[in-house]
Amino acid sequence: MIKVGITGQNGFVGSHLYHTLGLCSEEFQRIEFRKEYFETPEKLDEFVKQCDVVVHLAAMNRHQSQDFIYETNIRLVKQLVASLERTASKAHVLFSSSSQEERDNLYGKSKREGREFLINWAESSAGIFSGMIVPNVFGPFGQPYYNSFIATFCHQLTHVETPKIDNDGSVKLIYVGELVEEIIRKIRKRKNNFSYQVPHTASVKVSEVLSLLTDYKEKYFEKGEIPQLNSTFELNLFNTFRSYIVPKNYFPVKFTQHTDDRGSFVEIIRLGIGGQVSFSTTVPGITRGNHYHTRKVERFAVIRGKALIQLRKIGTDEVHDFYLDGDEPAYVDMPIWYTHNIKNIGDEVLYTNFWINEPYDPEDADTYFEEV
Template sequence: MIRVGITGQAGFIGQHLYNFLGTKAEQVSRSDFQRDMFDNPEALTDWVASCDVIVHIAAMNRHEDPQVIYDTNVGLVQKLIDACKSAAVTPKIIFSSSTQEEQDNLYGQSKRDGRQLLETWAQEEGGSVTSLLIPNVFGPFGKPFYNSFIATFCHLLNTGGAPEVHQDAEVSLIYVNALVAHFYAAIISEESGVVFKAIEAPYKAKVTEVLQKLEHFKTSYVEQGQVPDISQAFDIDLFNTFTSYIPKDYFPRKFVKHTDNRGAFVEIMRAGTSGQSSYSTTVPGITRGNHYHTRKVERFAVISGKASIKLRKVNTDKVYEYILDGSEPAYVDMPIWYTHNITNIGDEELITLFWINEPYDPADPDTYFESVD
C-alpha cells in the first residue's frame, strides 16, 4: 500500500487525482492535505512524514502581478523541501510542471526553477523526483477565467454569456482523466532518482474549433435535449466537460407527451451517437444504483410510477434530489463523478428506462459503488 499525498488537493487537477486514487484503494491510500499546511511548518512536517509519495500540484496560475506568481510557486516548493528536511524523510515527489517552462514568462520560470530546486534536493538528500511537463489541461469542474479557456467558454455558454476568441491559436490539450493516469503511473513506478517526462498532448485544436463544438453541444443538448455525436474521444471529453457546467436546476426535463384515444406516445431519446438502452422495474421502497461513472453519459427516464433520483458529487456533502412522476414522464442525466441512485417512493411499480453511451463491459465497467446518502 502506497501512501500518497497531494498538495493542491482541492484544486482542479488535485481533486481529480484525489478522486481517481479513490478508485485504486487496493493499491494506494490517501493522506489528506489541507490548504493551510503551507502556513503551518509543524503540520506540513507531520504531513510529509505520513507520505510515501507526494504529488506537488499546488501553485498560483494567475495574478495581476507576475512576480507574485513566481514568488508564491517557488516559495511553496521551498517550504515542501524544508518540511522534508525537518522530518528527515525523502518521499518520492512528483512535480507538476508546465510546457510554459519553455516560454519567457514568470509563471513558466517559477515552474522551471521549482523543478530545479527539487532536483537539487533529491541529489543532495538521496531522494527521488519525477517532473511531468504538462500541456494545457481541461475537464469537468475547472474554474472559469482561471484554469482554462474551455472552462470559461463552458461557464459562459451555460450562464447566458457570450464567449469571445481573442487569439485563434492552435492549442495542445490533454483531458484531466488522461493526465491523472500519467500521475498514477508515476506514483506506482519503481523509477528512482531524477526523472523528467514531457507528457504528450493527445489533442490539438484551434480555439474557434473548440468553441464551435461547445456551441453545438449547447444547441443540440441543452436546447433540444439531444445527445450529440460523441463517438470520438475528444468530443466525449469536451462533452463531459461542458455538461459539468450545466446548472443543477436544469433537470428534470419533461418529455413531450402525445395523447389521443389510443393512449399516449413519448419520444424518450434522440442521439447522434450509439449507445445501450435498457429498462428496470422497481418495487415500492427499493433503491437502485449508488454508484458513479468517470466517463459514461447516462440518462434515467421515468415513464411509470414515482421516483426520487439523488446525486452527490464524490467527496462532497451536498445531495441533489429530483422527484419524477410517470404521469408526466421526465428524465435526468447523470453527470460523471456524481454518485447517484433512484428510489421508488410511490405505491406502485416503478418503470425506468435507461440509456448509456457505451455497452456494459465487465472488464472495464467504469462503475464505482458509493452510497449517495
C-alpha cells in the same frame, strides 16, 4: 500499500487525482493535506513524514500581479523542500510543471525554477523526483477564468454568456483523467525523471473547440439530444461541458407527450451516438443505483410511477433531489463523478427507461459504488 499525499488536493487536478486514488484503495492510502500546512512547519513536517509519495500540485495560475504568482509558487516549493530536508524524507516527489516553462512569463519561470529546486533536493538527498512538464489541462469542474479557456467557454455557454476568442491558435491539450493516469503510472514506476514531457492527447484550434461546445449547447443543453461524438477527445470535451450545467437548475427535463385516443407517445432520447437502452420495473420502497461513473453518459427517464432521483458530487455533501412522476414523463442525466440512485416513492410499480452511451462490459464497467 503506497501512502500518497497531494499538495493542492482540493484543486482542479488535485481533486481528480485524490478521488481516482480512492478507487484503488487496496494499492494506495491517501494522506490528507490542507493548504494551512504551508503556514505551519510542524504540520507540514507531520504530513511529509507520512508520505511515500508527495505529488506537489499546489500553485497559483492567475493573479493581477505576475510577481505575486512567481513569489507564491517559489515559496511553496521552497517550503516543501525545507520540510523534506528537515524530515530526511526519502519520498518520491512528483511535480506538475507546465509547458509554459520556456515562455517569457513569470508563471513559466516559477515552474521551471521550482522544478530545478526539487532536482537539487533529489540529487543532494538521494530522493526520487519526477518533473512532469504538462500541456494544457481541461476537464470537469475546472474553474472558469482560471484553469483553462475550455472551463471559461463551458461556463459561459451554460450561463447565458457569450464566449470570445482572443487568439485562435492551435493548443495542445490533455484531459484531466488522462493526466491523472499518467501521474499514477509515474507513482508506480518510482524512478527519477527530472524532465518528463507529458504527451498531449489532442491538438486543436481554439475556434474548433468553441464550435464543438456550441454544438453541444444547441443540441444537448437546449434540446436534450446526445450529440455525435467522434473521438475520445470529443467524449471528454462533452463530459466537461456537462459538468458546468447546474443539476438543480436544469433537471428534471419534461418530455413532450403526444396523446390521442390510443394513448400517448413520448420520445425518450435523440442520438448522435449509439449505446445501450434498457428499462426496469421497481417495486415500491426499493432503491436502485448508489454508484457513479467517470466517463459514461447516462439518462434516467421515468415513464410510469413516482420516483426520487438523487445526485451527489463525489467529495461533496450536497444532495440534489429530483421528484419525477410518470403522469408528466421527464428525465435526469447523470453527470460523471456524481453518485446517483433512483427510488420508487409511489404505491405502484415504477417503470424507468435507461440509456447509456456504451454497452455494459463487466471487465471495464466504470461503475463505482458509493451511497448518495
